[in-house]
Amino acid sequence: MDAYPVVAEVSSFLGTPADELDASLGAEKRAALRTAVGELNAKAATGDPAAFYGQQLLLSRLYGLSMQLPEGPSAEGSLALQEVLRLLEQATMAAEDAMLEPGILDAAPAEPAAFLSWLKKSARAHRVYKHPYYREFIRDRATADDLRNYVIQESVVDGRFDDLLALMQVGTGGAAKLEIAGNFWDEMGNGEPAEVHTHLFNQIFRVFDISAEEMERSLTANALLSGNLAVLLCRYRHLYAEAVGFLGMTEWLAPDRFVQVVHAWERLGLPDVGIVYHKLHITIDSRHAAGWFHNVVVPAAESERMRRAIARGTLWRLNSSARYLDERMPDPAVH
Template structure:
């Protein structure tokens, strides 16, 4: 062992904080692959680890302990970061993923169950199952939701936000934007025809159409750097609601059983991006900020103006035509995105207005 938290099979695991320390230690490679594999083969240890995760889930999602909720989302976020990363060479023969999956499944299922329990499901009772009726219903449902025209954008960002407010906002957006290209890659698996072509075209645009300097993650990283949004600033200022949005996004993209929910969820993301980013640009220009502060957002206004409608036509409609029952799953994912987005924007606006 290199040092750090000891993965003892004695009852050291007794709190959410201990669980995060274990996860951090595992991810850091504090034990070599052979030692981790011993843990993975120890069913008593894995049961104990899962029990700690279950207790954290109860505290966070059942009892509403906000500190536990933060811990649960940090743990999930740490695990999701690994899912979107290449493994260190020291871990290629490790069964680390099995230990992390035990934790992830407990917290992820609790998170999604909690989200479902807090959502308004009333609109889901009348979801059309035929493509011709679904699309008008879908567009109207999105446009009539609070998240579609939230005052944070049209009122606060455009008219009242300070430069520091915009910097704080950019930090919150890091829970999704830096990994959207990888999310598209995961969503592409198993698709074909128009669905695959649309996802690949979307991914190619994210890749700057082959120009490394125009890759969207690169441009976003430069935007953050120019705005003084460092990793330390993000870690110190990221809101719980931002973590929730990032973790729900990751959960839906990574689990194949959630693929239809993901189609609805990310369809909303694509559809609403142009109007939201336009408000950010209005705020930047009002404050006299340089173009480098919003070049990423200008690109997405132009690109996503095409991708939103194309996502509906080439992904959602073929999926429903092939399997009408998936319309309910697509609609559920849509509600998940709209509701978590509303909670995030409500919290963000409240936080910045109080700070101002």
């Protein structure tokens, strides 16, 4: 952030009431902020790691305005911050689209069942499928500290999956709404407070004594990106189909990954309370993925526009997850 002071500057605005903030920022200052954020985005697009981190950290903090209940005054609703937010979102989406294989979205078959098969085949052929980070490192080599770092990075999606589903189902109907709602109710522990999945996930933080401050400080740029993409796709109605692909693939990949996490947890003899979430999701996410594919993806795939968008969201998830897991792989000399 030292290299890109706009990150700290915009972050300092977040606790100022929106109307007060907008009144204090004149046209010249708002233009300067847009320019600085544009420069940050341009540097991130060249592969500058500090710019990419600053970009995703700032986007995550801005999303926090609408994803968390404030403890005091909040800049949520600020027009100036909305301009910054949109620039960050546009750059993030453009970067993901630039990483798509040319012509891949045109290759999807039109018939819904064939389209679903194509999605799964594409995932199985992707290098992220059964990634060695889970199948080799986490399962057999990870230490307790490695697992501690793992759950910090995973918190950006797993720690708020219920809220993502709540956002996503707005405006839907029929079988799709029922599927998303049923998925959400499972995340809510089917009405049992002690079994709410975010509560169970948070038990891991207690096992490792992880604070909220440490979590943000420890998140990598690619971990922040994973969380930001999920929020981005779920909060906007015009990106609903991309969210269908993104979250559906997230749930489909989770069971095999979590089997490896449970194996490592038990291998290390860590407290049972911390692994309940992962054990549950090995079976629940298998069921959720099947229901999601058949009740959400297949009906939507009747539309060419929806098919293309679902494929886009699916590939964003596969590609971003691969980059995230690649960086999680340790130096062979260290382990």
